[in-house]
Amino acid sequence: MPSPLPPNPFPPNAFHVAYQRCLALEAAAPHLQALPDSPPPIVCVRLLGHLLRLAPAGNPQGQVEREITLATDDANLMKLAKHFVSNFIKAFRGSRGSTPAQSGRPSPPSLEGARENTMVIMQEGGIDYGTAWTTAMCRGDNRCMLTGESDFRGGGWRHIEAAHIIPQATNRNIGEEGNKFHSAGVRTVLSMLAEIDLPELLSDGLIHRLENIMTLQHDCHAAFDDLILWLKPVEGIQDTYSVHEAFQGLKTVKGIPDKVTFSTTTAYPLPHPALLALHALCCEVAWMSGAAEYLMDIERRMDETRVLANDGSTADVLMKALALVET
Structure with missing residues (x-):
């Protein structure tokens, strides 16, 4: 709060x-x-x-x-x-929204195949979302990286999704003329606050690279995108993170531990700690400042105001929302 x-x-x-x-x-x-x-x-x-x-x-x-x-x-x-x-x-x-549906159950490749595919993934031009999802599922054995639960396509009971750490839409539309929200300002701010060369890491279609992808069951994915759940790298321990929540009890209800360590038996790269640290910084600043509640209030009022009132009484809600869409 x-x-x-x-x-x-x-x-x-x-x-x-x-x-x-x-x-x-x-x-x-x-x-x-x-x-x-x-x-x-x-x-x-x-x-x-x-x-x-x-x-x-x-x-x-x-x-x-x-x-x-x-x-x-x-x-x-x-x-x-x-x-x-x-x-x-x-x-x-702004990344809030449903994940595109994927069909079929991914089949884990051989270790040699994983190495070859990893080289393709790292090449300029990147991979598409479907390939990223399938590959990430193979990397994580069809499981949620926070709860360990299996995807229903792998015999489990959960819908496991590919969650982007740096949102897909943020990168895809950066710099496109006429798109005000996903403007160069987003790239400038994210690059300013990141501990790595963000434009180089995620440029030219590389938004789907595995370093920017986590496999999460649907509820965890939604909480992550809503800035309610975040991971902070544990200093000195590779691929280990403390898990934080905006609302006490969320981790208990969802079966999420206080600390997680990512690992894989494949050659695929794991999520990049600097990207998770940037997401965590956003979450902490949003809740400590009150910006999270400010945005949630605007979103709630926009949802309640499906049609603008004829007397103009709801125009202020629209103006506040549009004001956040700046060049």
């Missing part, structure tokens, strides 16, 4: 100064007026403060500090926060 900014954690330096601006704006937030079609001031300032605290040390954290420093006044700080809501938080939540 939304959390006040803690005391300044930085020693006297540029990060300290930038974070102090966030603390000052947080104190003033109750008396500030929200910008048109923008999150409330308290959400804006907490998003910036928590993002500065939690961004990976080095270039990502430095980029956030520079953006805060370059904002000349409180209004520009709130505009910056809105930019992050649109091109970071909303970019991940």
Whole structure:
């Protein structure tokens, strides 16, 4: 749930100064007026403060500090926060939706075949979704990577889906002229906050590469896409993650352990820890700042307002939603 900014954690330096601006704006937030079609001031300032605290040390954290420093006044700080809501938080939540259905049961290839197919996957141009799904299922023995449950096509009782860590739509439409939400702004923000060269890793059709794919049963997939469930790499232990939840009890109900270790008997690559860390950063900042509730409220009101009222009373909901679709 939304959390006040803690005391300044930085020693006297540029990060300290930038974070102090966030603390000052947080104190003033109750008396500030929200910008048109923008999150409330308290959400804006907490998003910036928590993002500065939690961004990976080095270039990502430095980029956030520079953006805060370059904002000349409180209004520009709130505009910056809105930019992050649109091109970071909303970019991940924008992946919500059903997974294309796949037919047939994948058959695990031989280890030699896996090596050959992996080389094809890594080549420029990537693979399509269906191939990625089948290959990921072979990599994970037709099981959910969080619960261990088997897919019904493999004799189990669950519908296992291919879940993209960096959303498929976010990458596919980046840079396409006329598409405002999936614009270059998304690529810029995600690249700014990632600990790896994201454009190189996922460029030119490589959004379906196995490093960006997890096999999850349907409920886990939905929770992951809704930013309710996330995984944080455990330092010093390869392919091991602590599992976090936005709502207490979710892991218990779904049978998800507090810690998971990914492994495979094939030569296929496992999910990339830097991509899961970026998703986790988005989730934590979204919930700590209140941006998650802000977006959920807009989505709820849009769902309730299927048809705009003739008297214009529902126009503000549409405007808020459109405001998050920025260039």
